[in-house]
Amino acid sequence: MKIAIIGTGYVGLVTGTCFAETGNHVVCVDNNPEKLSKLQNKEITIYEPGLEVLFQRNIQQKRLEFTGDLKSAVQSSEFIFLCLPTPQGEDGSADLKYILGVADDLGKIFETAGGDAQQKIIINKSTVPVGTSKLVFEAIKKHNVKNFDVVSNPEFLREGFAVEDFMKPDRIVIGTKTRYAAERMKALYEPFVRQGNPIIEMDTASAEVTKYAANAYLAMRITYMNELANFCTKVGADVDLIRKGMGSDSRIGKRFLFPGIGYGGSCFPKDVNALIKTSIDFGSEIRLLTVVDQVNKKQKEVLVNKILKYYDNNIKGKHFAVWGLAFKPNTDDMREAPSVVIIKKLLSQGASVTAYDPAANETAKFDLGTTITYADNEYGALENADALLVLTEWNEFRNPDFGIIKAKLKQPIIFDGRNIFDPAKMRELKFTYFGIGRKPVLPTEGSKK
Ligand SMILES: NC(=O)c1ccc[n+]([C@@H]2O[C@H](COP(=O)([O-])OP(=O)(O)OC[C@H]3O[C@@H](n4cnc5c(N)ncnc54)[C@H](O)[C@@H]3O)[C@@H](O)[C@H]2O)c1
Incomplete structure (x- = not known):
């Protein structure tokens, strides 16, 4: 099958690489x-595990071009x-300007x-x-074009x-009005659902809403855990134990419960906001999501507040090591990363930062530029630092050499924004340790401020 990716x-x-991998001819624009x-x-432009091998192979076999x-x-x-x-x-x-701009271009191409x-x-x-599928359809149709379908197939x-x-x-969700388009789409996706996962057909409006509904629900789950974590901090409970207790309930499930x-x-941020806006526009505000968005913005300040409290509101001249910049592990994507908010706040209070991210050191420069320094590895970031902050839960940070961390930090203090370390182990190793929604491990005799 012949596919264009715009x-x-x-x-x-x-999408283009994976379609090429199943034998299609794909041209990416x-x-x-x-x-x-x-x-x-032949230079890959994003960091994504497993993609490079497929990318190179399909270019080589002339199924993927740009x-x-x-x-x-x-x-x-x-x-x-x-x-x-x-x-x-x-x-x-x-903002639909890219979509509708290209729809108009398509109309002109077909018209010509x-x-x-x-x-x-x-x-x-x-x-x-x-409603966007309809707008795309109309943008093409207005150029007197016939014989085409517009399908919603959210990713x-x-x-x-x-x-x-x-x-x-x-x-796979396929939103379409016509049997023909549904059958062609099913034929295209058939190699990806051989294990029996469903291709769900629906109308375009439902398909469009499904994507927002799924993302907003996941954002809401995380936000619920974040609020619960803040509550646990106040009442002396451990959110990690609560997460396990809740997640074992098959009605709830274990995923997306990490504060x-x-x-x-x-x-997540833009999709939550877009769904809020659409719901307001249609006179049916999804109020839960309005709160989710507000709570999430506040949550980006929680770790900084813990840091400020620990240092009696004075971090001027303090130097912090940051492990992890990307918004989540296994990506170099920095869009809306909490690390940017946290680091900017630390800098605004007179502190300095050296950071290390396994994939995002370069992409982080777009937001943070030379306001911080970047280390070549996690241990390099620790030189002369007053404390370590964990901001992304990369696997390689989970089991570090705590002896090196202790030797390099001025004081053995960790602010763990992702709860990747075990508080009991931190106590045993005599670290001062702050997680999210867990009891802190407070300074031992030997570790002074
Ligand atoms: N990134 C994700 O994890 C993810 C997952 C599911 C859905 N989505 C959705 O998919 C869409 C794309 O997201 P993304 O993360 O791939 O965005 P992106 O910014 O990484 O990629 C968009 C690309 O479109 C190109 N572009 C813009 N205008 C163009 C034009 N007129 N002609 C040709 N190319 C043009 C840009 O140069 C860019 O390379 C968004 O609606 C997003 O919400 C993203």
């Missing part, structure tokens, strides 16, 4: 010249996937070719508010597990 970012590159030139030179020429890509393809940004606009809604789109299927993979991949999620999805320093990333 927008070759996280979703576009993974992007209008960012720097990104395009890297991709055309271009800036939208027209030729569209003309040679049956399936046209829109994997374009839908950033948050000023009022919280999703005589107006018959020859049963091409335009698929919206971006996360978009309810549920997780950064860090994107290839795995794409190759073995829990489900921390607030959710970030390119999806």
